[in-house]
Amino acid sequence: xxxxxxxxxxxxxxxxxxxxxxxxxxxxxxxxxxxxxxxxxxxxxxxxxxxxxxxxxxxxxxxxxxxxxxxxxxxxxxxxxxxxxxxxxxxxxxxxxxxxxxxxxxxxxxxxxxxxxxxxxxxxxxxxxxxxxxxxxxxxxxxxxxxxxxxxxxxxxxxxxxxxxxxxxxxxxxxxxxxxxxxxxxxxxxxxxxxxxxxxxxxxxxxxxxxxxxxxxxxxxxxxxxxxxxxxxxxxxxxxxxxxxxxxxxxxxxxxxxxxxxxxxxxxxxxxxxxxxxxxxxxxxxxxxx
Amino acid sequence: xxxxxxxxxxxxxxxxxxxxxxxxxxxxxxxxxxxxxxxxxxxxxxxxxxxxxxxxxxxxxxxxxxxxxxxxxxxxxxxxxxxxxxxxxxxxxxxxxxxxxxxxxxxxxxxxxxxxxxxxxxxxxxxxxxxxxxxxxxxxxxxxxxxxxxxxxxxxxxxxxxxxxxxxxxxxxxxxxxxxxxxxxxxxxxxxxxxxxxxxxxxxxxxxxxxxxxxxxxxxxxxxxxxxxxxxxxxxxxxxxxxxxxxxxxxxxxxxxxxxxxxxxxxxxxxxxxxxxxxxxxxxxxxxxx
Amino acid sequence: xxxxxxxxxxxxxxxxxxxxxxxxxxxxxxxxxxxxxxxxxxxxxxxxxxxxxxxxxxxxxxxxxxxxxxxxxxxxxxxxxxxxxxxxxxxxxxxxxxxxxxxxxxxxxxxxxxxxxxxxxxxxxxxxxxxxxxxxxxxxxxxxxxxxxxxxxxxxxxxxxxxxxxxxxxxxxxxxxxxxxxxxxxxxxxxxxxxxxxxxxxxxxxxxxxxxxxxxxxxxxxxxxxxxxxxxxxxxxxxxxxxxxxxxxxxxxxxxxxxxxxxxxxxxxxxxxxxxxxxxxxxxxxxxxx
Numbered sequence: 001x002x003x004x005x006x007x008x009x010x011x012x013x014x015x016x017x018x019x020x021x022x023x024x025x026x027x028x029x030x031x032x033x034x035x036x037x038x039x040x041x042x043x044x045x046x047x048x049x050x051x052x053x054x055x056x057x058x059x060x061x062x063x064x065x066x067x068x069x070x071x072x073x074x075x076x077x078x079x080x081x082x083x084x085x086x087x088x089x090x091x092x093x094x095x096x097x098x099x100x101x102x103x104x105x106x107x108x109x110x111x112x113x114x115x116x117x118x119x120x121x122x123x124x125x126x127x128x129x130x131x132x133x134x135x136x137x138x139x140x141x142x143x144x145x146x147x148x149x150x151x152x153x154x155x156x157x158x159x160x161x162x163x164x165x166x167x168x169x170x171x172x173x174x175x176x177x178x179x180x181x182x183x184x185x186x187x188x189x190x191x192x193x194x195x196x197x198x199x200x201x202x203x204x205x206x207x208x209x210x211x212x213x214x215x216x217x218x219x220x221x222x223x224x225x226x227x228x229x230x231x232x233x234x235x236x237x238x239x240x241x242x243x244x245x246x247x248x249x250x251x252x253x254x255x256x257x258x259x260x261x262x263x264x265x266x267x268x269x270x271x272x273x274x275x276x277x278x279x280x281x282x283x284x285x286x287x288x289x290x
Numbered sequence: 291x292x293x294x295x296x297x298x299x300x301x302x303x304x305x306x307x308x309x310x311x312x313x314x315x316x317x318x319x320x321x322x323x324x325x326x327x328x329x330x331x332x333x334x335x336x337x338x339x340x341x342x343x344x345x346x347x348x349x350x351x352x353x354x355x356x357x358x359x360x361x362x363x364x365x366x367x368x369x370x371x372x373x374x375x376x377x378x379x380x381x382x383x384x385x386x387x388x389x390x391x392x393x394x395x396x397x398x399x400x401x402x403x404x405x406x407x408x409x410x411x412x413x414x415x416x417x418x419x420x421x422x423x424x425x426x427x428x429x430x431x432x433x434x435x436x437x438x439x440x441x442x443x444x445x446x447x448x449x450x451x452x453x454x455x456x457x458x459x460x461x462x463x464x465x466x467x468x469x470x471x472x473x474x475x476x477x478x479x480x481x482x483x484x485x486x487x488x489x490x491x492x493x494x495x496x497x498x499x500x501x502x503x504x505x506x507x508x509x510x511x512x513x514x515x516x517x518x519x520x521x522x523x524x525x526x527x528x529x530x531x532x533x534x535x536x537x538x539x540x541x542x543x544x545x546x547x548x549x550x551x552x553x554x555x556x557x558x559x560x561x562x563x564x565x566x567x568x569x570x571x572x573x574x575x576x577x578x579x580x
Numbered sequence: 581x582x583x584x585x586x587x588x589x590x591x592x593x594x595x596x597x598x599x600x601x602x603x604x605x606x607x608x609x610x611x612x613x614x615x616x617x618x619x620x621x622x623x624x625x626x627x628x629x630x631x632x633x634x635x636x637x638x639x640x641x642x643x644x645x646x647x648x649x650x651x652x653x654x655x656x657x658x659x660x661x662x663x664x665x666x667x668x669x670x671x672x673x674x675x676x677x678x679x680x681x682x683x684x685x686x687x688x689x690x691x692x693x694x695x696x697x698x699x700x701x702x703x704x705x706x707x708x709x710x711x712x713x714x715x716x717x718x719x720x721x722x723x724x725x726x727x728x729x730x731x732x733x734x735x736x737x738x739x740x741x742x743x744x745x746x747x748x749x750x751x752x753x754x755x756x757x758x759x760x761x762x763x764x765x766x767x768x769x770x771x772x773x774x775x776x777x778x779x780x781x782x783x784x785x786x787x788x789x790x791x792x793x794x795x796x797x798x799x800x801x802x803x804x805x806x807x808x809x810x811x812x813x814x815x816x817x818x819x820x821x822x823x824x825x826x827x828x829x830x831x832x833x834x835x836x837x838x839x840x841x842x843x844x845x846x847x848x849x850x851x852x853x854x855x856x857x858x859x860x861x862x863x864x865x866x867x868x869x870x
Contacts, residue, residue: 015325018339025321031605049598308629315611
């Protein structure tokens, strides 16, 4: 009989995310061990405790989840988790701080339902945030031509540079998009727009959606009104509006949750996985094939 | 198959109450998530994590328990829990900080075994503390005429005022009861006395129990000697002494524990319950009907 | 049906040991309640919560584990746990801070496979540390003649005195062993050597193992190179080298893990056990008889 599934929830915040905890339980975890307020230099001892208890045949039944609200902090913890491993002595780990990986994966998969991504022209608004950066990465890897928009061109360029380091074949264009005019220009020829901005800020007025002839899919990941794209509703999940398939944060949420659960279940398949944006996206793509 | 039962234990203390945790397990909770050192402004994110993970059909399988030793702090957390809900998006919540609700319920139910509460005359000593205030509320709601005693009349008046705001039909009398004489006077015509004072302080000497002709039930909720009412023993559970049915803290404890467990089980019946003093008392009353 | 097994993990460190948590799950614990950052004066309330929830018939299904990296801190917590009990109102408790008890037990049991301990001459290097002190205690109780070595004679004497207070029949000799010569001398006539030093420090060069004619067993509990005894390898588990049976930290680890799991399982057999070095050693000895 196989050992119980243990998930070690590592969170830099003062309290571990309840959201992540409930999803872990609903993904079949038997024992959830919650560690809040985790600093990078505390990670090694926690991970060694996971590595040195169960034998090689059972090591895949222990895994680590890195969460919390601060994606950069989560990334630092993930780096420390990976540095703690010795060769084959390791456990699988999933990063989904702030839900950034599962959200970006769900958004790109929504776009993919309507437009073949290879060579598609996509615009990511507020692309310098954690979800935006991941959406850029995933679109670039699928072969899309991606316009990386920010109010600040230098920050957009930095994101392009970082993504290019990870995705060799990436086709990326930094875009300064601070006002309606610049966004109208950035939309020319674009078939997919993803708005990954902060809650309650409209990045793109509704008339731009109506005027953009090439646009097929508009995805807005902000759940708090006013939404990031005018005319899109939070609950939209492929609603056709002005000839554009619209998705809102809640509409994308169902797929996001499915991916999150599948990713946690996947952790326990082997002990050598690091599930970050690309791996989580691949899990989501497999779900849609089923 | 229904989802596992998840209870989120929210506690303002440095460590979550072990007592509450063990009772939760023994009430059938599948996964207990413990959150200690919770400040009011941290509640919303915790509760949203509970609300936004499971769908409407499963939301009743997630619930919140507010505990800890400081009842006022628990009440502030409960307020924040309730403020976090959006319409039907909510989870059930139980407040039992310091066991005050279950203790007060068990005490009033003990009295009710011997005296019909409607129109009964009851005296609550140390009525300004958290257990005392709740006993006053429950007695008043049952139609008893309640003398609300404190060493400080102004504080007794304040409790009367607060309870009257909640219980429209309440019949309350503030009483200054600082010494033997004032308590003897307050006891005149009273059939029920409940002592809800601090540990190790005798509020009412034993001869008063013997002299009080109208008295039928004496309930003392202090478990540490000297007890609050002379002649009552901690383990008393309806022992007849000087023609008075006596209950001590441990004697009331069995009913208290039954109510606590039933209240936690009840949390998972629906997703829209707020279990505070009155609701917990009702649960206890139903248990006694069975 | 018996109640679920609840283990309360009490740890003085900022985070509860993951190692101890995973072993607890693998020992059949149903609900693990983790309490980190526990100060001595917080112990009583935690333990009372464990004592006052379940009735006498079920109290053995709740137990306490005291862990963490600091053995002295763990001992202080264990003392407070024991002080919290009232007569028969108690729960079983296991101390294994830093794995010191299970490691010392496994080391002495390894020696016992090859040499009858009664009247054997044993040398414990770095005997003043928590594992060393426990190895001395266990060897002395089995009737061995123990040389208690430290770089500092006064500290060696102090350990002898402390162990003599616990083990009446103990035959102990303090030894100052700071350099090769003093260790060579201390080894004369010795059949068992246990090195319980800090990670990465060689206490005894390999040629001493080769030269020590009476030596039958060399046990090194340091897992980080350079090991404490030259010629011993971390994975050694009874390897014969220069006519000496060698054990390294990892080689001893299998037995240590078996003992750790058996000790946790044993906690739930009765509610009145305090499992410290001697009791844990007895559990290990029983395992080897099976």
